[in-house]
Amino acid sequence: MDTIRQEWFSNTRNDILAGLVVALALIPEAIAFSIIAGVDPKVGLYASFSIAVIIAFTGGRPGMISAATGAMALLMVTLVKEHGLQYLFAATILTGVLQIIAGWIRLGELMRFVSRSVVTGFVNALAILIFMAQLPELTNVTWEVYAMTAAGLGIIYGLPRLTTAIPSPLITIVVLTLVAIALDLDIRTVGDMGELPDSLPQFFVPDVPMTWDTFAIIFPYSATLMVVGLLESLMTATIVDDLTDTLSNKNRECVGQGVANVATGFIGGMAGCAMIGQSVINVKSGGRGRLSTLVAGLLLLIMVVFAGDWVSQIPMAALVAVMIMVSIGTFNWESIRSLRTHPKSSSVVMLSTVAVTVATHDLAQGVLTGVLLSGFFFAQKVGRILSVTSAACDEGRARRYTVYGQVFFASADRFSRVFDYQEVIDKVYIDVSRAHFWDITAVSALDKIVIKFRREGTDVEVIGMNEASATLVDKFAIHDKDGADDMLLNH
Amino acid sequence: MRQQKKVLACVDQSDYASHVADYAAWAATRLSVPVELLHVIDRHSEISSGIDRSGSIGVDAQENLLERLSQEEGERSKVVREQGRVFLNKLRARCESHTGLQTDTRQRYGQLLSTLKEQESSVAMYVLGRRGESASHTRRDLGRHVEAICRQIRRPIMTVTDDFKAPKSVLVAFDGGRMTRRGIELLASNPNMRDLPIHVVMSGKRSADSGRHLEWAKHRLRTADFTVDASFIPGDPEQVVTRAIAEREADLLIMGAYSHSPWRSLLLGSRTNDLLRASQVPTITLHL
Numbered sequence: 217m218d219t220i221r222q223e224w225f226s227n228t229r230n231d232i233l234a235g236l237v238v239a240l241a242l243i244p245e246a247i248a249f250s251i252i253a254g255v256d257p258k259v260g261l262y263a264s265f266s267i268a269v270i271i272a273f274t275g276g277r278p279g280m281i282s283a284a285t286g287a288m289a290l291l292m293v294t295l296v297k298e299h300g301l302q303y304l305f306a307a308t309i310l311t312g313v314l315q316i317i318a319g320w321i322r323l324g325e326l327m328r329f330v331s332r333s334v335v336t337g338f339v340n341a342l343a344i345l346i347f348m349a350q351l352p353e354l355t356n357v358t359w360e361v362y363a364m365t366a367a368g369l370g371i372i373y374g375l376p377r378l379t380t381a382i383p384s385p386l387i388t389i390v391v392l393t394l395v396a397i398a399l400d401l402d403i404r405t406v407g408d409m410g411e412l413p414d415s416l417p418q419f420f421v422p423d424v425p426m427t428w429d430t431f432a433i434i435f436p437y438s439a440t441l442m443v444v445g446l447l448e449s450l451m452t453a454t455i456v457d458d459l460t461d462t463l464s465n466k467n468r469e470c471v472g473q474g475v476a477n478v479a480t481g482f483i484g485g486m487a488g489c490a491m492i493g494q495s496v497i498n499v500k501s502g503g504r505g506r507l508s509t510l511v512a513g514l515l516l517l518i519m520v521v522f523a524g525d526w527v528s529q530i531p532m533a534a535l536v537a538v539m540i541m542v543s544i545g546t547f548n549w550e551s552i553r554s555l556r557t558h559p560k561s562s563s564v565v566m567l568s569t570v571a572v573t574v575a576t577h578d579l580a581q582g583v584l585t586g587v588l589l590s591g592f593f594f595a596q597k598v599g600r601i602l603s604v605t606s607a608a609c610d611e612g613r614a615r616r617y618t619v620y621g622q623v624f625f626a627s628a629d630r631f632s633r634v635f636d637y638q639e640v641i642d643k644v645y646i647d648v649s650r651a652h653f654w655d656i657t658a659v660s661a662l663d664k665i666v667i668k669f670r671r672e673g674t675d676v677e678v679i680g681m682n683e684a685s686a687t688l689v690d691k692f693a694i695h696d697k698d699g700a701d702d703m704l705l706n707h
Numbered sequence: 708m709r710q711q712k713k714v715l716a717c718v719d720q721s722d723y724a725s726h727v728a729d730y731a732a733w734a735a736t737r738l739s740v741p742v743e744l745l746h747v748i749d750r751h752s753e754i755s756s757g758i759d760r761s762g763s764i765g766v767d768a769q770e771n772l773l774e775r776l777s778q779e780e781g782e783r784s785k786v787v788r789e790q791g792r793v794f795l796n797k798l799r800a801r802c803e804s805h806t807g808l809q810t811d812t813r814q815r816y817g818q819l820l821s822t823l824k825e826q827e828s829s830v831a832m833y834v835l836g837r838r839g840e841s842a843s844h845t846r847r848d849l850g851r852h853v854e855a856i857c858r859q860i861r862r863p864i865m866t867v868t869d870d871f872k873a874p875k876s877v878l879v880a881f882d883g884g885r886m887t888r889r890g891i892e893l894l895a896s897n898p899n900m901r902d903l904p905i906h907v908v909m910s911g912k913r914s915a916d917s918g919r920h921l922e923w924a925k926h927r928l929r930t931a932d933f934t935v936d937a938s939f940i941p942g943d944p945e946q947v948v949t950r951a952i953a954e955r956e957a958d959l960l961i962m963g964a965y966s967h968s969p970w971r972s973l974l975l976g977s978r979t980n981d982l983l984r985a986s987q988v989p990t991i992t993l994h995l
Contacts, residue, residue: 222753223753226751226753226754227753227754227755230754230755230758233758233760234755234758234760237760237762238762240762241762278753372763373763373765375761375763376759376761376763379761380758380759380760380761381760382760382761383760383761383762383763384761384762384763385762385763386762455769458773459769459772459773459776460753460776461776461777461780462753492769493764493768496764496768496769496772497762497763497764499755499772499776500759500764500768500772501758501759501760501762502755502756502758502759502760503755504753504754504755505753541763541764541765542764544764544765544766545763545764545765545766545768545769546764546768547766548767548769548770549766549767550767550770
């Protein structure tokens with residue numbers, strides 16, 4: 217009872233007002249993302265309504281805004297083009313089902329493998345993609361469109377200097393629409409882009425054959441949508457966590473996103489996820505609780521259904537201005553400045569994530585590249601935490617090697633090279649009790665070292681192998697060896 | 708080394724805080740342990756303030772917003788912290804003049820219950836006001852935290868009402884159960900309480916065992932040099948105990964607490980809550 221009250225009604229007034237601001241900001245975005253996906257604005261608007269409303273109840277992060285998003289829209293383009301709208305709805309439902317399963321098996325925990333640099337790369341790539349998606353509206357058009365877009369950006373950024381009481385994107389849209397109608401400009405409007413909602417959404421089952429073939433067509437799309445949707449949602453959840461200094465339930469969020477997408481597919485909407493820009497706007501406007509998300513979704517539908525005629529008159533230039541704002545607000549500009557100061561490997565990870573995403577228009581591939589690269593760089597760095605010292609003992613008849621650090625596939629080669637096999641000596645002690653042997657590669661490297669010494673007629677005694685190889689077992693217990701911590705700090 | 712236990716006085720910025728501190732000082736002298744005054748600051752991060760409804764996001768929107776929010780919250784926390792520190796220091800002076808013992812103060816962020824639970828192992832007794840800061844504008848006759856705390860925490864908890872009056876005699880609402888028997892044992896093992904006459908009262912339905920239980924309690928306290936009278940008064944415990952307190956002019960009640968599940972309390976009401984509401988004297992509840 218206490219949590220319900222806290223998550224819903226502890227911030228009522230500000231939640232409702234923030235929800236209103238977000239609803240106004242969501243309308244242009246939902247339309248713009250529908251156009252990116254190549255579907256009627258109706259599809260994105262219905263989706264934004266249903267996702268926002270359902271996630272208000274099922275989500276794990278109060279105050280986060282979810283709706284139809286650019287990241288998801290970009291992944292559907294070919295599916296819509298080649299197979300049509302009904303397959304998109306089916307894919308949306310399947311995406312939701314996969315997300316629910318992901319939540320159940322706690323896939324959200326995998327987020328810890330996504331490093332800070334990959335997240336930054338993801339965000340930057342997303343901003344670039346949103347910006348690039350506006351370019352078709354700005355190429356081969358008359359000067360009026362440029363003037364309108366510039367005026368729109370002027371209002372968006374100028375108005376908050378005068379007053380922060382009314383949403384500047386809303387004013388932009390109203391002013392530009394009135395100007396376009398008054399001057400009777402011949403420029404593209406939202407109405408030209410497809411059908412707008414004229415009624416409340418209705419439940420229906422997507423009109424696709426229930427066959428294995430259908431499944432084979434939609435599954436690859438759904439799998440990618442699931443990954444990107446969860447990635448963006450969980451990243452946004454972390455951002456909102458930081459902004460509000462509260463915790464969220466990541467696995468509940470996964471399931472919540474899934475439920476929202478399943479329902480959305482059944483009312484003719486496209487798959488969506490959490491939105492970084494809108495969530496920032498919500499928190500900035502004072503939204504903290506679930507009520508803000510619910511209000512945003514409900515108001516969005518009410519406004520669109522009852523002001524549909526007006527919405528269709530909005531010039532595309534106004535939407536483009538709003539979307540440019542979203543892309544500028546989403547981009548992490550700090551990351552460009554810090555390219556010089558951050559370690560090169562982090563910068564490479566970030567830039568590769570951006571490059572692969574922009575090239576493929578698929579955030580999933582970008583993130584995969586980033587994660588693999590950061591794993592690679594990490595292995596390389598940890599591989600350097602290895603040192604071997606040696607001292608002659610027993611009056612020159614023997615030598616004692618002491619190994620410190622991490623021995624695994626990335627450092628095994630260096631490990632075997634530090635031993636002096638040419639030394640004329642009776643016996644060699646290899647003390648590995650202060651080293652960690654992480655994998656089979658490490659063990660076989662040690663075996664080879666022993667064999668090499670034996671060939672020279674040198675006896676070998678390995679000391680502390682049990683301690684060193686305790687890490688080999690996959691489910692090893694946390695064991696602290698003397699000096700293990702010091703070594704990590706020293707290097 | 709054994710950890711020095713303490714009396715933990717939970718105070719908020721209300722008039723009740725000084726009574727809590729006074730009773731804590733009294734309990735600390737009786738138990739020969741120091742007092743710690745704890746002020747829990749409940750941060751409400753789910754409530755927003757400082758609103759910008761422009762709906763626009765500029766360059767580095769997220770970073771700028773994070774900076775602004777954390778700065779605002781930081782400033783607010785500083786004010787609250789400073790207020791709390793001043794008021795805790797006042798209470799500390801009061802406590803130290805009563806006990807002559809070193810008194811510690813501490814402010815913690817977090818939820819009251821979990822903060823108290825964390826400290827359980829180092830606390831000999833908790834002291835809290837039966838009502839708190841919000842008492843003047845709510846009609847509840849029992850603070851909203853009291854029941855939850857008494858249920859969750861396995862230590863003696865003294866809940867106090869208005870105005871400090873050094874207890875002169877003690878009434879034990881005895882039911883022969885495990886908790887109150889422990890209570891008698893604790894009492895008997897504390898020689899600092901010997902100057903207080905103890906009234907042991909049993910109520911409810913008379914059973915075969917009740918006489919024996921009562922006799923045990925009387926004997927246990929007598930052998931520890933206490934002045935005891937024990938009586939069985941049939942009837943509804945709430946009424947019997949309240950009347951017995953008035954008749955015997957006892958000014959401290961000791962009783963067992965919440966021996967039944969929360970479900971049962973939801974259906975039948977909780978005897979502990981009834982007694983806490985009805986009794987006008989400070990009460991030590993035992994839920995061990």
